[in-house]
Amino acid sequence: MELFFNPFDNLVCILLGISFTVWFTLLLVFIIVPAIFGVSFGIRRLYMKTLLKVFEWATLRIERGAKEKNHLLYKPYSNAIIAKEPTSLEEEIKEIRRSGSNKDLDSATEFELSDIFYFARRGVESIMDDEVTKRFTAEELKSWNLLTRSNYNFHYISLRLTVLWGLGLLIRYGFLLPLRVTLAFTGVGLLVFLTSVVGLLPNGRMKNFLSEKVHLMCYRICVRALTAIITYHDSENKPKNGGICVANHTSPIDVIILASDGCYAMVGQIHGGLMGVIQRSMVKACPHIWFERSEVKDRHLVAKRLSDHVEDKSKLPILIFPEGTCINNTSVMMFKKGSFEIGATVYPVAIKYDPRFGDAFWNSSKFGMVNYLLRMMSSWAIVCSVWYLPPMSREEGEDAVQFANRVKAAIARQGGLVDLLWDGGLKRAKVKDTFKEEQQKLYSKMLVGTQEDRSRS
Amino acid sequence: MGSSSSSRNKIPNAQELMRQTGFSSAHLLRLHDRFESLDRDNRGYLSPDDFEALGGLAMNPIGGRIIEAFFSSGQDTVDFSSFVRILAHFRPTDRNRNKEGTQQELPSSRTRKLKFAFQLYDLDRDGKISREELLQVLRAMLGLQVTEEQLQSIAERAIQEADLDKDDAISFDEFKKSLEKMDIDTKMSVSFLK
Secondary structure, three states: OHHHHHHHHHHHHHHHHHHHHHHHHHHHHHHHHHHHHOOOOOHHHHHHHHHHHHHHHHHHHHHHHHHHHOOOOOOOOOOOOEOOOOOOHHHHHHHHHHHHOOOOOOOOOOOOOOHHHHHHHHHHHHHHOOOOOOHHHHHOOOOOOOOHHHOOOHHHOOHHHHHHHHHHHHHHHHHHHHHHHHHHHHHHHHHHHHHHHHHOOOOOHHHHHHHHHHHHHHHHHHHHHOOEEEEEEOHHHOOOOOOEEEEOOOOOHHHHHHHOOOOOEEEEEOOOHHHHHHHHHHHHHOOOEEEOHHHHOOHHHHHHHHHHHHHOOOOOOEEEOOOOOOOOOOEEOOOOOHHHHOOOOEEEEEEEEEOOOOOOOOOOOOOOHHHHHHHHHOOOOEEEEEEEOOOEOOOOOOOHHHHHHHHHHHHHHHHOOEEEOOOOOOOOOHHHHHHHHHHHHHHHHHHHOOHHHHHHO | OOOOOOHHHHOOOHHHHHHHHOOOHHHHHHHHHHHHHHOOOOOOOEOHHHHHOEHHHHOOOOHHHHHHHHOOOOOOOEOHHHHHHHHHHHOOOOHHHHHHOOOOOOOOOHHHHHHHHHHHHOOOOOOEEEHHHHHHHHHHHHHHHOOHHHHHHHHHHHHHHHOOOOOOEEEHHHHHHHOOOOOHHHHOOOOEOO
């Protein structure tokens, strides 16, 4: 009996050995080596294009199915509910009046009861759909990405589509997930190991140089572990030493995304467990700012450590997420003012995820970290855009809250996110009052003319 | 965005709402997404400060009044059905439906739109726009850009033009009459994308 199994065993062992070698070589060549040098073969972009074509096909099938049943489809990825016309206040009100009366309009610019329609409509438009740049809607197809978790039109799936979905499931869980988990472990392991090694060197230029390279390399491996396809815009505005980098927060992955393109000093609380190990080894190689749990409550201490770091121009820019919590990437919430009080130059960064390939938002009340990471690694890809906005400083007469709101508005506008005024019971920002005044000025100009006209007559 | 595959079931009384408001199920779902994104604490209802948090509404001179339209029945919370019913006023008027005559009047009908606009003026809901109420609206729309005298003269003129029974206030019928030639449909409608 044993004789029968032996040659078979050998064959299996040989095959396994060969496949492992091939596997690891491929991994090394196509993923790890490019990560080290920061180059890209373009495989991920090709992958993305292919996926898009498949999604398009899938959507067409669903639409066909829906048409047969004469229903309207729900299209979740279109940001716009309504179409807003970019006409001015004056034009619109004249239009309204022209349709309502036969009077010669050029002479009669008096108040009409119908004028309120314009304001009412604009108000309701902003309730239904805030000022969102249609940046993503223009390129977006309203498509289904073959993930059950984002399907709202279940009823229209044909057999072919189900087969495709099943295939997708196999690919994602059978091939992509193990690949990504391997990469993730490699990346994290290398990070811990190499930063500890670099930490042994004496402080100096060599150490900084090596630490930079090590951090970048490991983050790039992690980026590939998530199959994150990131487009960086306006890299000339990248944060410099002595500054604070501020970004909107959607998920813990934001850190990896930003840190794979530049070196930052991280700020955060020291955790236990694996996170703690990573944090402790990172700080050996370059100065990150980790706080003990007890220190977090002491705002003065926090502010002091941050300003000390910022003043030392040889230290890396600090990376901070002022919202304090993960937001679902459709809006930007109130920024906590602490980072804006320090007085350093602020480099705003807007991060916008493309929801077609996978929803990156971490709802910490719904999913734990491990669950979340598994979901991320079993999506098709994480596609996002990062915009580096020009640096901003606090102006004369502006307090920290106003400055924070200004930065927030800039980030929201760039990323196409809803700019929510506040969080909780905080006061309304003065910035918006000036906009209201603008509206009032325009309208009053129509009715009674400007100050100069009045003084002339 | 939600990760369940049958979000249509998340909306209570979806069919009923569609019938009463005229929204299609696709629009209703999108409005529900919007409702959820405004409801930041996930309470299932909205309160005035959720609306006040919107930049576009905060800079609208009559933003406060529009918000009040949602909370007119004295409560300080609005659930999804009420939210949608108010927004339905801004749907384009369905001319076909009116011909059938069997359905109840939709919020997007001409009369209901006019009523909504009327109530933006008539804050105390007594059925008449008094001079005082008109002055308040004008002050909101013009802010500090005009003087008190100019405000008074504008209000005076408006009342004289519309007030037919000379009771120094504009009733709903007088309001309707003064706007009878107006194409309310397009001016008080938001253009929905399919």
